[in-house]
Amino acid sequence: MLGLPKGQVYLTKWTEEWEKEFIDEKGKIEKLLQPYAVAIHHIGSTSVKGLSAKPIIDIAIELNQFNEGxxxxMPLKGLGYAYKGTNILPDRxxxxxxxxxxxxxxxxxxxxxxLLKQLHFRDYLRLNRQAKIEYEQLKQRLAxxxxxxxxxxxxxxxxxxxxLLKEIQNL
Structure with a gap:
């Protein structure tokens, strides 16, 4: 149910397994990253119930200081993660x-x-059915x-x- 081959884009119907997978992975990460991880969040479309998504679990980890990453x-490498650095995406x-x-x-x-934008976007989609439908339709067309x-x-x-983020800020 999980896994997206390199270079491909396709969507899968939302499943409760994604939430279970996040909770399981979060538990493993929390044990390894004490005292660095302040909070661990499920982000991205797999975190929004009912929203089709690429079958990849996105996890955001908050640190007290960026350089603690x-x-x-090495601990995350032990869980099978490959470190891609800080130049792929800004400030992370x-x-x-x-x-x-x-x-x-x-x-x-x-x-x-x-991080805050990702959390706001996720939370808004969780609460706003119409925005979730519009986003899903867009994603299906783009996929x-x-x-x-x-x-x-x-x-x-x-x-x-x-x-959508501008709309959220104006609320």
Whole structure:
């Protein structure tokens, strides 16, 4: 049920297994990353009940200080994560697990603007049925159009996400 081959984009219907997988993985991570992990969040579409998603569990880890992420590389490697560095995505340590990829970790300093945007977006979709439907329809259309281009798929979602975040700020 989990896993997205490199370079491919497709969506899977939401399943409770994703929540169970997150809880299981969170427990393993918490044990390894004490005292560095302040909080561990399930983010991305797999965290929104009823929303189709790429079958990858996205995890956000908050740290007290960004440079503490360096202390987390080896413990996470023991769980099968590959460290991809800090240059892939802004202001975060990025890790991936599996081939096909089953999990991603985005590690931020607590209070980071990118983390807060992800949490706000997730929470809004959880509470707003219409926004969730619109986002799912967009993602389904984009997954068909960009089935072999994950970067373009992600870029095309940006306008929707940005406008929704602006709407949230104005509430």
């Amino acid at each position: 360096e202390h987390c590389v 340590h990025y890790f991936s697990k599996g081939e096909p990829r089953t999990h991603q970790i985005h590690m931020y300093e607590s209070g980071n603007k990118y 068909k159009t960009y089935a072999n281009d994950k970067h373009q798929y992600a870029a095309e979602k940006t306008n929707f996400i940005t406008s």
